[in-house]
Amino acid sequence: MSRLTAKFDSLRASGRKALVPYIVAGDPDMERTLPLMHKLVAQGSDILEIGVPFSDPMAEGPVIQLAHERALVHAVSLSRILELVAEFRAQDQETPIVLMGYANPVERMGYDQFSERAGKAGVDGVLIVDMPPEEADDLNQALAKHELDNIFLLAPTTTDERIAKVAGLAGGYLYCVSLKGVTGAGNIDIAQVKQLMGRIQAHTNLPVTVGFGIKNAETATQVAACCDGVVVGSALVSAVAEAAVNGGDVLEATTLIRDIRHALDALSG
Numbered sequence: 001m002s003r004l005t006a007k008f009d010s011l012r013a014s015g016r017k018a019l020v021p022y023i024v025a026g027d028p029d030m031e032r033t034l035p036l037m038h039k040l041v042a043q044g045s046d047i048l049e050i051g052v053p054f055s056d057p058m059a060e061g062p063v064i065q066l067a068h069e070r071a072l073v074h075a076v077s078l079s080r081i082l083e084l085v086a087e088f089r090a091q092d093q094e095t096p097i098v099l100m101g102y103a104n105p106v107e108r109m110g111y112d113q114f115s116e117r118a119g120k121a122g123v124d125g126v127l128i129v130d131m132p133p134e135e136a137d138d139l140n141q142a143l144a145k146h147e148l149d150n151i152f153l154l155a156p157t158t159t160d161e162r163i164a165k166v167a168g169l170a171g172g173y174l175y176c177v178s179l180k181g182v183t184g185a186g187n188i189d190i191a192q193v194k195q196l197m198g199r200i201q202a203h204t205n206l207p208v209t210v211g212f213g214i215k216n217a218e219t220a221t222q223v224a225a226c227c228d229g230v231v232v233g234s235a236l237v238s239a240v241a242e243a244a245v246n247g248g249d250v251l252e253a254t255t256l257i258r259d260i261r262h263a264l265d266a267l268s269g
Contacts, residue, residue, distance in 0.1 A: 003096040003124045004149055004172035007046055008207040008228060015268040018173075018229025019044055019220075020209055021236050021257050022100065024051035024064065025081045026071030028244035032251075036240070037088050039251045041095050044261030049127070049231065050085070052078055052101030059129045063234040067241065078105040078114070082121040089122035098125040098151060098172070111142035119146030125172040127151040133162075133169050140169060153177055156196055160203070167204035175231065176200060176210045178223065188213040194226045216256070217263035224264055232260060 001009075011018050021040050025033050037048055053071035057064065078101075085097055099118065106114050106128065118126070126148060131139065133152065140150050149172030154163060156177070167174065176196060178188045193210060200208055210223045211231030220230045239253035 002147060002149060002172065003094065004047065004098075007096050008173060011046065012207075012228070017224040017227075017264045017267065018046045018207070018209060019257065019261055019264060020047045020049055020098075020211075020229055020231045021045050021254075022049040022051060022211070022231060022233035023237060023240065024053060024067040024071050025084060026053055026074045026076030027067040027237070028070060028240065028250060029074055030076060030080065030084070032244075034084060034087055036250060036254070038091065039254045040257055041092060043254045043258040044265075045095070045257055046229070047096045047098060049098045049100045049233075050081065052081055052099055052105055054102045054105065057102065057129075061234060063238050063241075067237045070241075078109055079117075082117050082123070085118075085121040085123055093122075096124040096172075097122065098127055098149075099123055100127040101129065103128050103131050106139070111139050112145075115139075115142040115146045115148055119148055123148060125149035125151050127153070127175060129153065133166050136169055143171075149173075151175055154196070154200060154208075156192055158196075160199055163200055164203040167200070167206060170204075170206060173207040173209055173228065174200065174204065176208050176227065178210050178212045178214070188219055188223060190222050190226075193223060197226050217260050220260045221263045221267060224267060230260070230264070232257065 053068045053076050057068045151172050152166045152170045153175050178193050207228035209229040209231050210227045214220050214230050215235040224230050240250050243250045243253045
């Protein structure tokens with residue numbers, strides 16, 4: 001059983017919701033990324049989504065685009081990120097890690113080499129933002145050899161036919177985009193999220209997390225009421241950046257995750 005499956009099974013058994021923070025590897029620098037990962041776990045994170053810096057992060061809003069740019073200044077590569085995951089695993093063998101990024105770095109490394117190295121490093125899942133399911137067969141085969149889950153995005157505009165197709169290819173969980181647009185954009189329409197969740201759950205028993213637009217404990221609890229977990233990206237990345245710019249301790253930016261954890265746990269009584 002994969003770490004992701006075990007984690008969601010455990011959360012469901014206890015009536016709790018998954019809290020999934022997203023940070024960009026190398027932002028504000030590689031030296032602080034590893035301590036930040038461990039601190040996020042200490043603050044109550046269930047799964048870590050680690051962004052792989054890319055020069056053209058098309059799905060991201062301004063906050064995360066700037067984080068990618070800051071990381072690239074430090075020449076953060078996919079190889080270095082796999083080393084980072086291995087370093088994390090030296091202290092934490094339980095928390096699932098998902099690499100979230102774009103196809104180009106993975107294709108340059110090669111699907112087979114990437115999957116082998118990622119599996120050995122301790123990666124549990126991969127979310128390639130610009131990898132449509134029609135082009136994912138080769139990657140899926142390579143990932144499956146090393147027991148890695150391929151996680152896909154679903155959006156409010158996704159048709160029922162496409163939801164069924166994506167769900168058939170996905171592993172670990174599905175990532176539901178709460179709104180149209182890029183990360184950090186707009187306000188969440190809870191009614192729309194509930195409607196989309198109903199459509200997704202008609203086609204799969206996979207856990208579903210919701211991201212894009214979750215900024216605080218209030219929005220997190222509203223969304224969590226109708227899904228298996230929430231993803232917190234732009235708000236956390238912004239807090240980390242602000243701490244770094246002001247000369248503060250970036251680890252303190254994780255108090256946002258602590259507050260959301262407390263609020264989510266209150267849902268389960």
